Amino acid sequence: MPLNVVSLVSVGRHPQSGRQRRAEQDGRAVELGMNLKVVQNSQLTVLHAGASSEPVLRTYAGMGLPELKVLELAEQDDAVPALGDYLQSANADIVLTGVRAESGESSGMVPYLLAEQLGWPLVPRIADIVSIDDGVAEILLALPRGQRRAVSVPLPFVASVDNAAAEARQTAYGPGMRARIEGNKAVTEVDEVRAGWQESDAKPRPKRLKVVKAKTAADRFKAATAKPQGKAGKVMKSESAKEQAEEIFKLLLEEKVIK
Amino acid sequence: MSFEWLHPALIATALVLAVIGAVRRVSLWRAGQPDQVNLMAGLMAMPKRYLHDLHDVVERDKYMSKTHAATGGGFVLSAVLIILVHLFDVDSQILAWALLASSALMFVGALFVFKRRLNPPSRISKGPWMRLPKSLLAFAGSFFILTLPAAGILPEGFLLQTGNVLLTVVLTALIIWGMGEMFFGMSWGGPMKHAFAGALHLAFHRRQERFGGGRSTGLKPVDLSVVEEFNPATSDKQVLGVAKPKDFKWNQLLGFDACVQCGRCEAMCPAFAAGQPLNPKKLIQDMVIGLAGGDDAKYAGSPYPGKEVGNAKGGPELIITDGLVSPETLWSCTTCRACVEECPMMIEHVDAIVDMRRFLTMEKGETPNKGAEILDNIIATDNPNGYSPASRTNWAADQNLPVMSDVKQAEVLFWVSDGAFDMRSQRILRSFVKLLKAANVDFAVLGDEELDSGDVARRLGDDAAFQNLAKRNLETLSKYKFSKIVTTDPHAYHCLRNEYQDLGSNALDGVEVLHHTTFLNELVQAGKLRLDSFNGGTVTYHDPCYLGRYNGEYEAPRELLRSLGIEIAEMERSGFRSRCCGGGGGAPITDIPGERRIADMRMEEVNSTGAELVAVGCQQCTAMLEGVAEPRPEVKDIAEILAGQLIEEVH
Numbered sequence: 046m047p048l049n050v051v052s053l054v055s056v057g058r059h060p061q062s063g064r065q066r067r068a069e070q071d072g073r074a075v076e077l078g079m080n081l082k083v084v085q086n087s088q089l090t091v092l093h094a095g096a097s098s099e100p101v102l103r104t105y106a107g108m109g110l111p112e113l114k115v116l117e118l119a120e121q122d123d124a125v126p127a128l129g130d131y132l133q134s135a136n137a138d139i140v141l142t143g144v145r146a147e148s149g150e151s152s153g154m155v156p157y158l159l160a161e162q163l164g165w166p167l168v169p170r171i172a173d174i175v176s177i178d179d180g181v182a183e184i185l186l187a188l189p190r191g192q193r194r195a196v197s198v199p200l201p202f203v204a205s206v207d208n209a210a211a212e213a214r215q216t217a218y219g220p221g222m223r224a225r226i227e228g229n230k231a232v233t234e235v236d237e238v239r240a241g242w243q244e245s246d247a248k249p250r251p252k253r254l255k256v257v258k259a260k261t262a263a264d265r266f267k268a269a270t271a272k273p274q275g276k277a278g279k280v281m282k283s284e285s286a287k288e289q290a291e292e293i294f295k296l297l298l299e300e301k302v303i304k
Numbered sequence: 305m306s307f308e309w310l311h312p313a314l315i316a317t318a319l320v321l322a323v324i325g326a327v328r329r330v331s332l333w334r335a336g337q338p339d340q341v342n343l344m345a346g347l348m349a350m351p352k353r354y355l356h357d358l359h360d361v362v363e364r365d366k367y368m369s370k371t372h373a374a375t376g377g378g379f380v381l382s383a384v385l386i387i388l389v390h391l392f393d394v395d396s397q398i399l400a401w402a403l404l405a406s407s408a409l410m411f412v413g414a415l416f417v418f419k420r421r422l423n424p425p426s427r428i429s430k431g432p433w434m435r436l437p438k439s440l441l442a443f444a445g446s447f448f449i450l451t452l453p454a455a456g457i458l459p460e461g462f463l464l465q466t467g468n469v470l471l472t473v474v475l476t477a478l479i480i481w482g483m484g485e486m487f488f489g490m491s492w493g494g495p496m497k498h499a500f501a502g503a504l505h506l507a508f509h510r511r512q513e514r515f516g517g518g519r520s521t522g523l524k525p526v527d528l529s530v531v532e533e534f535n536p537a538t539s540d541k542q543v544l545g546v547a548k549p550k551d552f553k554w555n556q557l558l559g560f561d562a563c564v565q566c567g568r569c570e571a572m573c574p575a576f577a578a579g580q581p582l583n584p585k586k587l588i589q590d591m592v593i594g595l596a597g598g599d600d601a602k603y604a605g606s607p608y609p610g611k612e613v614g615n616a617k618g619g620p621e622l623i624i625t626d627g628l629v630s631p632e633t634l635w636s637c638t639t640c641r642a643c644v645e646e647c648p649m650m651i652e653h654v655d656a657i658v659d660m661r662r663f664l665t666m667e668k669g670e671t672p673n674k675g676a677e678i679l680d681n682i683i684a685t686d687n688p689n690g691y692s693p694a695s696r697t698n699w700a701a702d703q704n705l706p707v708m709s710d711v712k713q714a715e716v717l718f719w720v721s722d723g724a725f726d727m728r729s730q731r732i733l734r735s736f737v738k739l740l741k742a743a744n745v746d747f748a749v750l751g752d753e754e755l756d757s758g759d760v761a762r763r764l765g766d767d768a769a770f771q772n773l774a775k776r777n778l779e780t781l782s783k784y785k786f787s788k789i790v791t792t793d794p795h796a797y798h799c800l801r802n803e804y805q806d807l808g809s810n811a812l813d814g815v816e817v818l819h820h821t822t823f824l825n826e827l828v829q830a831g832k833l834r835l836d837s838f839n840g841g842t843v844t845y846h847d848p849c850y851l852g853r854y855n856g857e858y859e860a861p862r863e864l865l866r867s868l869g870i871e872i873a874e875m876e877r878s879g880f881r882s883r884c885c886g887g888g889g890g891a892p893i894t895d896i897p898g899e900r901r902i903a904d905m906r907m908e909e910v911n912s913t914g915a916e917l918v919a920v921g922c923q924q925c926t927a928m929l930e931g932v933a934e935p936r937p938e939v940k941d942i943a944e945i946l947a948g949q950l951i952e953e954v955h
Contacts, residue, residue, distance in 0.1 A: 059684040061692040066684045107669060215676035217669030218768040219544045222531035 048087035048177065048200075051137045052078040053128065053155070054113075055093065056101045057147040067104040070143030072213025074206040075105055077174065078141055079214075085177055087138075090114055092131070094124040097228035107221025108214050116231035123236035125155060129162040130232045139182070140203040144170060150239065153205075160203040168198055170207035190270065308461075311450060311479065315391045318483040325491030326500065329561070332595050335620045336554030339510060346507035353506040353515045361648040368566075371416040375440060376499070378410025379486065386447055389454055400454035407448040414440035427567025429585070431604025436485070436495045443482025446475055493596065501561035502649050508555045509650060521641065521854045522802030523658055526666075526767040545662025545765060549594035550620045556656060560591040562649040565605055569643030569653065574884045574906075575636040575891075579899030581608040582636035584643040584653045590629050591656060594618040608633055609898070624660060634660050635672055636896045639763050639889030640849040645880055658765065665765030674893045679766050686755040686773065688893075691725045697751045699730040703737055706748040713785035714748035716740075716823075719800065721793035721923070722756055728930065729792075729923040735947035736792050736820055742950055743832040747790075753780045757796035762803070764890040774799070774807050782811035789815060790823045792943060794850035794922045795888070801855065819851055821921045821942050825860040828867050834951040837869035841916035844873045844937075846906070846929065847882035848922035861921050861942055868949055873913040883909065885928035892928070907932040919945055 052075045057068030078089040089110075093102055097115035106113055116127045132140060140163075145153030160167035172187040175195070182202070186194040187209035198204075259265040281289050297303050362369040385403035388394045418437035424430065452458040463472060490496040506515075513520035530542045546552055569584035570576055576583050589603055597619040607613045611630070618628030625631050634657050643653045665671045671679060681690035697707075706714065718740065723729030740747050755777050758770035781789075789812075791797050801817040827833050845865060851857050858879050865872055877883045886892070886902025907929060910918050917938045920926050929939045 059690075061690055062685040064684050066680075109669070215665075215669035215671060215679075217665065217667055218766065219531050219667040220669075 048081070048085055048138045049090070049136055050078045050081050050087045050139045050141065051090045051092055051132065051135065053092050053094075053140065053142045054102070054105050055143070055146045055148070056095065056099060065101045065148070067101060067213065067216060068143055068147045069213075070145070070206055070208060070210075072105070072108075073208070073210040074141035074143055075108055075110070076211050076213045077206055079108065079110075080211065081139075081174060081177075090135070090137075092116070092128070094118050094127050094231065097226050102226055103221040103224065104216045105221075106224030106226065107216030107218060109217070109220055110224055112225040112227060115226060115228045117228045118231060118233060121235050121240060122233045123239075125158045125162070126234045127231040128155070129159055131229075132159065132163060138200045139174075140165075140201075142203065142205050144205045144207060156203050156205045163201075163203065166198055166202045168196070168202055168204040170209075171204045172207055172209040173211070174204075310476065312391050312393065314476070314479060314483065315386060318487040319387070319391075322487040322491045325488065325493075329491050329493075329497075329501070332620070333554045333557045333561070335550045335595070336552045336557040337550075339553040339555050341508045341510075341512070341555060343508065346509075346512070349515065350503060350507040354503065357515045358502075358506060358648055358650065361646070361650070364646075367416070367420070371413050371420070374409050374413030375417055376413075378406050378408075378413055378444065379440075379499075381406035382410055382444065382447060383486070389451065390447075395454075397454075397456055400451050400456075403451045404448060404455055407444045407451065411441060411444035411448065414444055425567075426606060427571045427585075429565035429567065429603075429605035431602060433495050433565060433604065439482060439485035439489075442478045443486050446478035446482055449475060450479065495564075498562055498564040498649065501558055502564070505555070505559045505562040505649060505651075508558060510553055510555045510559070510652065510655070514650060519856055521798070522806070523655065523762060525771060525803075525806045526662055528768055528771065543663060544666040544767070545664070546656075546659040547623050547625075547663045547667065548621055549591065549618065549624065551663075552591075552595075552656070552659065556652070556659075557591075557595045559649075559651045560588050560595060560656075563588045563592065563651060564649060565589065566648065567605060568646040568648065570606060572642040572646045572881070572883075574638060574640060574642065574886060574902045575896075575898065576606075576609060577883075577900075577905060578886070578902045579609045580636040580896050581611050581630065581632050581898075582634075583608050586613075587629065587633065587653065587657070588651060590616055590618065590624075594622070594624055594628055595620055625664065629660070631664055631670065631672065632896045634664065635894040636891070636898070637889055638849070638884045638886055638891040638902065640884035641853045642849070642881070642884065645853050658763065661763075661765030662767055663765070666768060671764055671766075672894045672896070674895070675764055675890065678890075678893050679761060679764060679769060682756055682758075682761050682766075682773070683769050687722050687725055688756065688760055689722075689725060693755075694752055696720075696724050696754060697749070699724050699733060700737070700749070703734070705737065705751075707751040708748045708784045708786075709751065709753060711748050714746050715786065716745055716747040716788045716790050717781075717784070717786040718747050718749045719757075719789050719791035719793070719796055720749055720754060721791055721796040723793055723923040724754075726923070726927070728927060732792055732923055732926065732941040732943055735941065736824075736943040738947045739824060739827070739833060739943060739950065742834075742952065743827045745827070745832075748784075748786075750780060755780075757793070757799040758803075759795040759799050760890050760893070762799070763888070764893065770803075771807060774804050775809070778804060778807060778809035778811045782809065787815060788823070789817045790820055791817075792820045792921075792923065792941070794819060794848045794855070795924065798850045798854045819855070819857055819860070819921065821851070821861040821864055822857055824943065824946060825864050825867075828864060828946075833946070835868055835946060836949040836951055838865075838945065838949055839869075842873050842914050843870045843917045843919055844875055844910055844913045844915035845878070845919045846875070846885065846910070846925055847878060848920065848925050849882065849884050849888055851921055852882055853880055861919070864942055864946065865919055868945065870919075872919075873915050875909045875913055877909060885922075885925040887924040887928040901932075903928040903932050907936050910937055917945075 054071040055068050057066045059066045075091055081087050082089045091110055092114045094116045095118050102113055116131055118127055142156045145151050156167055168184055170187045172185045172193055175183040180200045182198050184196050184198055186196060187207035188194055259268050362372055385399055389399050389403050414437055421434055421437050453460050453462050485494055486496055490500045511520040526544055565585055567585050573584050583606055585605055586608055593600055600616040601614050603613050616628050637657045639654050641654055678688045682688050686693050723733055755773050758773035762770035789800055797819045804812060845861060862872060883906050885906055915937050918929060919942050920939060921942050926939055926941055
């Protein structure tokens, strides 16, 4: 049976014009899904929770998707229960999302809440899915400064796609307009917490001036590219799993994450 | 034994075969899409168009125009008379003498064709075309001899006497050869096809406005309703732009068939000269392969630079970019129209290229290099570089410009264009504002309400984005009252003047759209600007394509320079033959590699005039020419030169 990949897409917002657009990271999630479709011969469903009449969905479809699925929600509804409910029954193997939405609350919590609700592992900030064999995916996590970490994750899982992943392909007008956008009835649950919020525009804050300490071009290059010399933390590669786990446990206690 | 029936029978056979070929050829064109053309009016106007519009272009090469007049004129006359004298056997000495004269005229013309083919320039095609002068000689010579008895010079039946078997055989062979080329070849795809298709192309041209000295340069809009009003039964079959040869309009296909492979386009094409993989002549020949089916093995002209001939295959139902023409070829074009301007057959290369780009962008999403990013920016921020739309007027923070949303009306609307975001172009804008203020012009700008004109989006094939921008711009324009729009950007000028009219708005009715050089020239002629004479050394002028070839404005910029006392050191390629700077048609965005840069070649031409200053009328040209490595002459917009010479009143 082919793998079932679901890419979640939201309505993006252009940082300069504030206009609605295809969200950067969500576009990359669709791109990754489309590439998996070719490499793994998987099925791809592109899913949006919101209004099926949303014109931005056409820009995702323009990447070459014959159809998009929409869970019809009203403005005040919470997306997570609807998505969770759908994914539970959809038999998905991989759920791809952006790290955080460009509009709305933009909390970055959707993948976490979904993973929790589904009881699946969450793989944050991935750059690529290298291979999938026997139900285990080899994934590259994106770390700062172009570094990558390879991890193996058993299916199914939720992954958020980092800006380091392959850029979304160009969206074409014709296929976008022709795509079938199918609205489905969904579990609606009003986001009560949000309803109580007051929203106001952010005030621009004064920017801290960047003081360039480097004296030479070589210094500047190093500052821009070199791995930061972390003062805390350590890398444990050769130790046994038990020792590694103990160290993590110690750290969590130190940081008062667990008591 | 009498052979009197032989030659009439041969002529009749050749003519019947020609008619069959013609029907077949017409059916190939009819595979294209319908287009509104008045067939009768076109046919009636055709001879005049041939004698004026077409011959005006041929006339640029005096040798060839005389040769063609003799050969072509002689042939048409001979063909008519041959039918009368030899096929219908009209017994008239006058007709026979006329035929002798016309075939002699044709023979003389053919000798000059022959002479030219002895050492042909690289731009003209060889192959079957090398055979053509001999075929012309065979046709003209053999019918001359065949007509001698009818004219009474040789005794009746002399040629068919049994004693002259050898002469008869040779003469008959020449007649078959001549008619094979001239009648049969004309409709079955030989070199003479250009006469048949060319004549009909003149009659049914897609841009009828071009004839009689008119100008028609605006691209035709794409019908977006095909996908907007979605109908699953038909929409999947209709594509945006041109994917397959049959997606062209039928008269575009006919136009491709009219090509005589003279290669004048090739000699003018800046992309070809730069070694980018484009040759307009080969492109048109590939379109012919597309409409008729087959491959390019028989093509005998210059290839696309860097690409071997012989690998292209196509057919009316095959996607062009899958094996016939590579996308880089289409993206190399700067849309400068040098090829169109130079084409004696009035073929529209740029229309075809943009039609195919539309398919690549709007259906495939394959605009190369920065294309996708620029289009995304245009859609999301109304300017190609993704700047905040609210920062559009930042350049004029210190200019105290009247804004239309405040003043509601002005005599002149100054269309600022996207130069507002570019620091180099802002210097041009400031200079122009200085001149406007000095001449006390009642003007206003749209401020942040102005959007990108859509030029780049359209040339990159995204007509949806163009139409969106154009409609929104027109809506803004319709809110205000003004009698003129003046812009420093020839690309915006072209869109506003020639392309917005197709979008069903009356916002520009009765509004004069002017380039700033035209407007400034009016001011100078009216004595509204006091200017000092210029003494900064030799000056040359670079014609922007979108001002010159697209809009016919060659004089105003030159007159302005002359008003400063400048004697322009003209470049070899100037006026309607000006060479592109390389900045049009989104070429800097798609950036197809070549052996040289077009801007460098243009600067070499500037250098050869010994100029110390290049006057330009376009911010895009300024950017491209200033991109050439120093040392090189200074590059200045005419507005900047004028502003520098302005005598300001001191209060």
